[in-house]
Each structure stands twice: as C-alpha cells, then as structure tokens.
Amino acid sequence: MFKSILAQALRCSSNAQLPHGQQVTNVTKVWVAPLPEVSKWIVPIQMHYIENGKLKIQDIVKVKDSVSVVLYNISRQKLIFVRQFRPAVYHGLIMGNTRNLHKEDIDLIRFPYELGITLESCAGVVDKDKSLAEIAKDEVFEECGYNVPVDKLEHVFEYRPSVGASSSAHNLYYCEVCDEEKVSDGGGIDNEVIQVVELSIDEARNFVKEGSSINSGPTTIAGTLWFLANKI
Numbered sequence: 001m002f003k004s005i006l007a008q009a010l011r012c013s014s015n016a017q018l019p020h021g022q023q024v025t026n027v028t029k030v031w032v033a034p035l036p037e038v039s040k041w042i043v044p045i046q047m048h049y050i051e052n053g054k055l056k057i058q059d060i061v062k063v064k065d066s067v068s069v070v071l072y073n074i075s076r077q078k079l080i081f082v083r084q085f086r087p088a089v090y091h092g093l094i095m096g097n098t099r100n101l102h103k104e105d106i107d108l109i110r111f112p113y114e115l116g117i118t119l120e121s122c123a124g125v126v127d128k129d130k131s132l133a134e135i136a137k138d139e140v141f142e143e144c145g146y147n148v149p150v151d152k153l154e155h156v157f158e159y160r161p162s163v164g165a166s167s168s169a170h171n172l173y174y175c176e177v178c179d180e181e182k183v184s185d186g187g188g189i190d191n192e193v194i195q196v197v198e199l200s201i202d203e204a205r206n207f208v209k210e211g212s213s214i215n216s217g218p219t220t221i222a223g224t225l226w227f228l229a230n231k232i
C-alpha cells in the first residue's frame with residue numbers, strides 16, 4: 001500500500017513535474033503531535049442547527065482568510081510562482097485518508113520531504129490591519145521580490161476554497177510586473193523558505209492540462225486557469 005501511495009505522491013510532486021530541480025530547502029526531521037487546545041492558526045468548532053425540523057451538527061475548522069496573486073512578468077512573459085515545503089501537503093501525501101497519529105519520526109528515506117514541496121501562486125494569510133490589496137502587495141514583495149504600487153493589483157474574485165469544513169474566504173488578485181520592479185530575490189520573511197519560479201505560458205498550460213496531478217491548492221489552479229482564459 002505504501003508503495004502505491006509513494007508512486008502517486010511522486011507523480012504529484014512539483015519536483016517531478018517541472019523543469020526546476022534546484023533544492024528549495026532541507027528538512028531533516030519530521031514528526032506529528034496532537035493539536036494543542038489553543039492554536040494561533042486553527043479553531044475547531046461545532047455548529048448546531050435545525051433544518052426542516054431536524055437537528056443537524058457540522059464540525060468546522062475556522063481558518064484565517066487569505067489572498068493570492070497571479071503574477072505575470074510582462075518583460076519576459078513569464079508567470080511567477082513559488083515553491084515551498086508544505087507540512088499539510090506532505091502529511092496528506094504520506095498518510096492518505098488515514099487519521100492515525102504516527103508515533104515515531106517519519107522515515108525520510110521512505111518518504112522524502114520533497115514530496116511536500118508545492119508549486120503555488122504568491123499567497124498570504126489575512127493577519128494584518130490592512131486592506132486585502134495591501135496584504136497582497138506585501139506578499140508580492142516578500143515572496144517574489146517585486147515592489148508594485150497597490151493600485152496595480154486587480155481584484156479577480158472572492159471564493160471559499162474549502163466549503164465542506166472551513167468557511168474561510170480567499171481573494172484572488174492579478175498583477176502585471178516588469179523587470180524594473182524586481183528589487184530583491186524575494187524568498188519570504190521570518191522563517192519562510194520560498195523559492196521563486198518562473199513558468200512560460202506553455203509550461204503553465206501544461207500544469208493545468210487534462211489528466212495532470214499537481215501538488216497545488218485550488219487557488220493556484222483557479223488563478224492559472226483564469227489567466228489562461230482571460231489574459232492570453
């Protein structure tokens with residue numbers, strides 16, 4: 001069973017899919033633990049309601065809202081993405097649908113950490129007292145190194161990426177940048193370890209083609225499809 005999970009994970013891995021083999025980071029030890037009662041990031045709650053006279057209960061995970069930016073470099077006609085190790089993706093790939101807590105350290109030889117490296121649009125959590133567009137502008141600078149005025153960010157749409165268990169809202173923006181606006185390497189702030197990746201339009205089209213299997217969330221897929229449908 002593990003062999004088939006690993007084979008599937010390797011197919012999904014952004015490393016296996018894209019011509020950007022450089023090492024993004026180096027993860028040397030992984031283990032899991034139960035969530036503490038109070039988490040800064042996630043609040044599990046239960047909603048009770050009566051629908052058509054019948055009591056119903058729904059378990060909900062409260063997650064912070066987020067923004068993302070489809071970033072297009074017009075100087076070189078490249079879409080800008082980021083790669084990073086995502087613990088949740090890694091866990092999902094190696095544990096599948098099982099809910100057991102793994103007692104020992106994860107075997108990194110059997111399950112290389114690279115499986116958890118995603119390819120995503122530049123994105124960030126809404127955790128500052130700023131407008132959504134300003135938060136998106138900050139992420140473009142911090143993660144990708146482009147300094148753009150906030151009015152260059154075009155609001156595309158708002159949606160809810162995980163309606164079954166989470167109510168969080170996601171706001172997707174589009175921004176065209178040029179080489180002159182690139183002022184740093186990006187790579188994230190604080191503890192973030194992020195690699196900036198540029199894809200040609202054909203590479204991006206390949207990324208969302210029929211039958212593909214990718215290590216990305218709905219935001220990256222929706223943003224890429226929106227770009228291909230509206231800007232090309």
Ligand SMILES: Nc1ncnc2c1ncn2[C@@H]1O[C@H](COP(=O)(O)OP(=O)(O)O[C@H]2O[C@H](CO)[C@@H](O)[C@H](O)[C@H]2O)[C@@H](O)[C@H]1O
Nearest residue numbers: 041064065066067068120123124125126191192217219220
């Ligand atoms: N659950 C968690 N546990 C511990 N630390 C956490 C955490 N979530 C965020 N952090 C910390 O906050 C930092 C900054 O996060 P960002 O604002 O860059 O959002 P991120 O890109 O991770 O996810 C954004 O982009 C992805 C992809 O679109 C969305 O799924 C997501 O909701 C959105 O916030 C992270 O580096 C991490 O240190």
